[in-house]
Amino acid sequence: xxxPGKTEPTELIVRARTGDADAWGDLYREYAPAIFRFCRRAMxxxxxxxxxxxxxxxxxxxxxxxxxxxxxFTAWLYKVAANHCWDLLRRRKVRQGKxxxxxxxxxxxxxxxxxxxxxxxxxxxxEVRKALDKLGPRxxxxxxxxxxxxxxxxxxxxxxxxxxxxxxVVLLRARHELRQALGENTVLAAGGTR
Amino acid sequence: LNEPxxxxxxxxxxxxxxxxxxxxxxxxxxxxxxxxxxxxxxxxNLLRALDRESRLLTRAMFEEDEPLPARLAEFRGVVRxxxxxxxxxxxxxxxxxxxALYTEYIEPWERQLDQAGxxxxxxxxxxxxxxxFWKGWQSMFTLFEFVALAxxxxxxxxxxxxxxxxxxxxxxxxxxLGLAVAMAAPASATETRSGxxxxxxxxxxxxxxxxxxxxxxxxEGTVDGDVYAFGQQVDVPGHITGDLICFAQSARISxxxxxxxxxxxxxxxxxxxxxxxxxxxxxxxxxxPNGTIGHGLTVFTQTVTLDGKVGRDFLAFFQQATLSGKxxxxxxAKGDSLTISSGAEIDGKAQFEGPKPASxxxxxxxxxxxxxxLVEHRSRMNRGAGYYIWRVxxxxxxxxxxxxxxxxxxKFSREAVELGEHYGASFGLxxxxxxxVPIAAFIACITIIGLFIVLSTLLLWLVVLWTSEIIVGxxxxxxxxxxxxxxxxxxxxxxxxxxxxRIITSIxxxxxxxxxxxxLWGMGAISLALYRRLQPVIxxxxxxxxxxxIGTPLPPNTTVGGLQSA
Numbered sequence: 001x002x003x004p005g006k007t008e009p010t011e012l013i014v015r016a017r018t019g020d021a022d023a024w025g026d027l028y029r030e031y032a033p034a035i036f037r038f039c040r041r042a043m044x045x046x047x048x049x050x051x052x053x054x055x056x057x058x059x060x061x062x063x064x065x066x067x068x069x070x071x072x073f074t075a076w077l078y079k080v081a082a083n084h085c086w087d088l089l090r091r092r093k094v095r096q097g098k099x100x101x102x103x104x105x106x107x108x109x110x111x112x113x114x115x116x117x118x119x120x121x122x123x124x125x126x127e128v129r130k131a132l133d134k135l136g137p138r139x140x141x142x143x144x145x146x147x148x149x150x151x152x153x154x155x156x157x158x159x160x161x162x163x164x165x166x167x168x169v170v171l172l173r174a175r176h177e178l179r180q181a182l183g184e185n186t187v188l189a190a191g192g193t194r
Numbered sequence: 195l196n197e198p199x200x201x202x203x204x205x206x207x208x209x210x211x212x213x214x215x216x217x218x219x220x221x222x223x224x225x226x227x228x229x230x231x232x233x234x235x236x237x238x239n240l241l242r243a244l245d246r247e248s249r250l251l252t253r254a255m256f257e258e259d260e261p262l263p264a265r266l267a268e269f270r271g272v273v274r275x276x277x278x279x280x281x282x283x284x285x286x287x288x289x290x291x292x293x294a295l296y297t298e299y300i301e302p303w304e305r306q307l308d309q310a311g312x313x314x315x316x317x318x319x320x321x322x323x324x325x326x327f328w329k330g331w332q333s334m335f336t337l338f339e340f341v342a343l344a345x346x347x348x349x350x351x352x353x354x355x356x357x358x359x360x361x362x363x364x365x366x367x368x369x370x371l372g373l374a375v376a377m378a379a380p381a382s383a384t385e386t387r388s389g390x391x392x393x394x395x396x397x398x399x400x401x402x403x404x405x406x407x408x409x410x411x412x413x414e415g416t417v418d419g420d421v422y423a424f425g426q427q428v429d430v431p432g433h434i435t436g437d438l439i440c441f442a443q444s445a446r447i448s449x450x451x452x453x454x455x456x457x458x459x460x461x462x463x464x465x466x467x468x469x470x471x472x473x474x475x476x477x478x479x480x481x482x483p484n485g486t487i488g489h490g491l492t493v494f495t496q497t498v499t500l501d502g503k504v505g506r507d508f509l510a511f512f513q514q515a516t517l518s519g520k521x522x523x524x525x526x527a528k529g530d531s532l533t534i535s536s537g538a539e540i541d542g543k544a545q546f547e548g549p550k551p552a553s554x555x556x557x558x559x560x561x562x563x564x565x566x567x568l569v570e571h572r573s574r575m576n577r578g579a580g581y582y583i584w585r586v587x588x589x590x591x592x593x594x595x596x597x598x599x600x601x602x603x604x605k606f607s608r609e610a611v612e613l614g615e616h617y618g619a620s621f622g623l624x625x626x627x628x629x630x631v632p633i634a635a636f637i638a639c640i641t642i643i644g645l646f647i648v649l650s651t652l653l654l655w656l657v658v659l660w661t662s663e664i665i666v667g668x669x670x671x672x673x674x675x676x677x678x679x680x681x682x683x684x685x686x687x688x689x690x691x692x693x694x695x696r697i698i699t700s701i702x703x704x705x706x707x708x709x710x711x712x713x714l715w716g717m718g719a720i721s722l723a724l725y726r727r728l729q730p731v732i733x734x735x736x737x738x739x740x741x742x743x744i745g746t747p748l749p750p751n752t753t754v755g756g757l758q759s760a
Contacts, residue, residue, distance in 0.1 A: 028269040033262045041255050047679045050263050051605070057269060110208045113239035120246050128254035146216075147248060148255040153218060168213050175212075175247065 008073045017064050024064075028057055031074075035081050041132060041144045042085040052088060056081045078149035082141070082159040089137040108176050116179070123182055131181035139174035146171060206230055206237050208244070215244045265680045392425075394432060403436070411442075413449070420453070428459075430466070447485075464502070481519060490523070507542065517558075528569070534558045582700075589696045593689045596664040600685055606723060608679065611668045613726070614719030623725075624662075624718030631655045662716025663699075663709075667692025669719075 009030060015023030035056055039049035060080055067076055123131075132140055138160065145151040145159060157164040206214075206227055213219050214227045231238040385404050387394075392408040394400065398415035404422070406413070411425040413432045420436035428442040430449050437453035445462040447455065452469040462474055465482035471489045479495045481487065485502030490509070498515045500508070507523035515527060518535035524542030532546050536557035545565045546552045554564055600607045614620050632655065635648045668684065671691025678684050699709040 025269060032266055032269075033258070036262055036266060037255075037258065037260075040260060046260070046263075050266060050679070053266055061269075108208070111240070111243075113236060113243050116243040116247070117239065120243060120250050123250070125250070125254035125257050128250060129257075132254070143251060144255065147251040153216075168209060168216070168218065171216075172209055172212055178251075 010069075010073075013064075013067070013069070013073055017067070024061060031077060032057065035077065038078065038081050038144065038148055039085060041129075041148055042082075042141055043088070044133070044137075048088070052081075052085055056084050059084060075149075075151070075155075078145075078151060079155055079159065082145050082149065082151065082155075086137075086141050086159055089141065092137075108172065111179070119179060119182060127182065128178070131178055134181040135174065135177050138170065139177045142167070142170045143174045143178070205234060208240065211237065211241050212244055215241060215248060396432070483519070501537075534560075534564070585696065585700060589693060592664060592696075593692055595660075596667070596688045596692065597685050599661065599664065600681065600688065604681065606727065607665075607668075608684070609726065610665050610719045610723035611672070613722040614665055614669045614715065616719075616722065617715075619722055620715050620718030622718065623721045624714035624716070627655070627658070627717050627721045628714060658717050658720050659713060661720060662713045663695055664688060664692060665716040665719050666712045667695045670694050 009027065012023045012027050012030070016027050032053065036049060036053045039052040039056070040046065043049045043052055060077065063080065067073065132143065135143070142156060142160065145156045151159070153164055153167040156167045156170075160167075160170065162170065210219070210223075210227060214224060217224075219227065227237075227241075231241055385400055385402050386407075387404065388407040390408055391410045392406060392412070394404070394413045394415040394417065396414040400415070400417045400419070403419035404413075404417045406421055406428075407424040409425060410427045410429075411423055412429045413421065413423075413434070416433040416435070418435045421430075421434050421438050421440075423430075423438065423440045423442060423445075425441075426443045428440055428445040430438065430445075430447045430451070432449045434449075434451045434453070438447070438451050438455045438457075440455065440457040440459060440462070442457075442462075443460045445457060445459045447462070447464045447468070448466045450467045450469075454470045455464070455468055455472045455474070457472070457474045457476065459474070459476050461478035461480070462476050463480040463482060464472065464485040464487065466485060468485075468487045469489075471492070472487050473492045474495060476493070476495045477497070479493045479498045481491070481500045481502040481504070483501045486505070487503070488505045490506040491500075491504045492509045494511045496513045498510055498512045500515070500517045500521075501519045503520045503522070505522050508521045508525045508527070510525075510527045510529065512527070512529035514531045515529055516533045516535065517525075517540075518537040520539040520541075522541050525540050525544040525546075527545070528547040530548055531550070532548060532552035534540075534552055534554040536555040538555070538558040538560075540559070541561050543562045543565070544560055545567070547567045547569045549569055551566050552564060554560070631651060635652050635655075668688040668691055671687030671689070671694075672678075674690060674694070675683075675687050678687065695708075695712055699705045699712065701708070
């Protein structure tokens with residue numbers, strides 16, 4: 001994956017668009033690790049992430065002609081990946097009859113800043129990743145789109161099929177879910193003194 | 195934000211602070227929040243905590259904790275190119291499989307049907323479009339076209355069902371079918387007669403098709419059309435200008451049938467005249483000395499006695515047959531015992547296959563010497579080498595078919611294998627699909643709902659039947675070698691498991707039952723996967739999520755937040 005600030009491989013993209021298999025292979029090698037990591041964060045199991053990665057690149061190869069070269073290739077790539085992963089999660093959720101599992105009506109309590117600070121201080125990246133795995137699909141997907149792919153609120157709204165105005169709500173709820181999963185929910189809830 | 199200004203004795207809610215951190219607030223509101231946090235320590239601390247939380251999330255997600263799996267090291271398209279030679283082998287073996295299928299099954303049947311007077315044209319067109327069963331088919335063309343279109347429309351609706359409301363799609367489907375069935379009525383003008391004893395009097399003339407059902411049926415008059423007879427005893431001393439389709443315990447045709455006779459009876463005796471062909475599935479078939487069949491005779495029976503005349507070819511499968519009549523065409527017979535008596539006459543070639551040679555009277559008139567082929571009742575324990583060679587070839591062809599299937603439909607195949615491990619559901623559904631689908635198709639054929647749908651369903655049923663052992667093989671392979679979701683390891687498991695299944699199903703006596711169980715199991719698993727796949731996907735309908743301080747939905751592209759009492 002191109003690191004932030006790193007220029008995109010424009011020439012490779014142009015060649016891949018013309019059907020150059022070698023260029024496509026290079027592009028794949030360049031972006032596959034990042035997309036796999038995206039899928040690994042978004043999908044519940046490693047096998048699902050592997051399948052999704054392969055399917056995303058198959059889709060990309062078919063769709064690369066539709067890519068608008070005036071825009072960021074990385075952003076486009078993540079958009080396709082996010083749409084695909086969310087589609088898979090949504091279908092699975094519908095099949096399992098859990099379509100509304102992560103839409104709750106419970107109001108959120110504002111955390112105590114000091115306790116939140118302490119929680120952030122004490123938790124490692126690995127613990128955060130494990131906690132992410134415990135979240136509902138929508139919450140996990142929203143966090144991954146925002147904090148891994150750096151997608152805009154408009155793009156997240158588009159991918160999740162919600163109004164733009166709800167993206168903040170979804171993200172905030174996801175953070176609360178994450179905090180709960182990190183094991184500090186009781187402390188934080190108790191600290192809601194405002 | 196509803197409050198006009200931020201004062202030091204009120205706090206900003208978490209949502210607004212998050213949007214501030216995320217740079218989603220408009221300039222004016224962002225300035226207000228900024229101003230507020232310069233004087234409010236609590237809000238400033240929460241703002242900083244939220245920002246740090248964002249960074250923790252990003253860091254946690256970007257850290258590379260798992261390397262790219264080996265199967266993703268190269269794009270599968272590249273792998274596919276390197277495996278292109280495999281497709282050549284697959285194609286070659288597929289051709290071999292088709293050849294084997296043709297030479298083993300299709301060609302012999304074609305020859306036998308040809309012998310039976312069905313000619314070299316295809317059977318379907320003969321039965322359906324040349325009116326062998328029912329001349330009314332001619333008037334059904336328009337209906338078939340309509341049904342085909344309705345079926346296509348149905349499939350179209352089915353494919354795009356997620357864009358349609360379920361109710362309206364179903365309504366259109368049922369309306370189409372209803373219209374199709376309604377249109378069938380005028381095309382099938384048929385007189386119906388039923389009762390314990392049903393007669394068509396000697397002087398009576400029925401100018402349409404007749405549907406005849408009862409305990410004892412007797413047709414002495416004339417039917418200018420086809421007759422469908424269902425009864426314990428059926429006597430036809432009268433005249434039928436069309437075909438006779440007869441389901442009975444006992445039938446006697448002493449009158450005249452200008453068309454064909456198709457009989458499914460315990461015993462049938464023809465002592466009258468049949469203008470065209472006779473096809474009979476019976477225990478006993480007799481063609482009396484006075485009986486005449488204008489075209490061919492095909493019988494699948496236990497005992498056949500042929501004393502009358504057959505205008506064309508004679509094809510018979512029987513246990514015991516006695517011929518003393520005349521066959522103007524050729525004869526092809528297969529059975530346990532054949533006796534050709536002195537009065538017999540065969541103008542064409544005569545072939546017989548059985549465990550012992552036919553007993554041929556020296557006075558019988560045969561245009562060609564009788565060709566005899568010995569058929570040994572080989573014990574299942576004593577199968578020839580050819581059986582096992584073909585078994586190996588078929589196994590290889592199946593394995594390659596499985597590889598193609600896994601390659602074309604990887605997810606579906608995996609789902610079917612996984613669902614196969616729900617044993618109860620798989621077997622239950624397998625029984626239902628194996629027996630239910632052909633029965634339903636048969637009923638649909640009778641009621642003329644749509645030949646297109648029936649044929650498509652049966653084709654799909656056959657594909658599922660052929661594929662069932664592959665799925666079972668993969669499950670068995672996974673038992674033996676452990677699970678894998680990668681393509682080639684899974685293909686290896688399928689190959690090993692399938693070979694094991696084929697070995698088990700080749701064991702005499704228990705093999706047949708094992709194959710039956712495998713078919714039930716595999717069909718159930720595939721059907722279950724199909725069922726899951728066909729479940730409609732409903733778009734998520736997200737209700738507004740109430741927030742603590744924010745009670746109303748947020749307008750797009752504007753900011754949110756507000757002040758709360760300290």
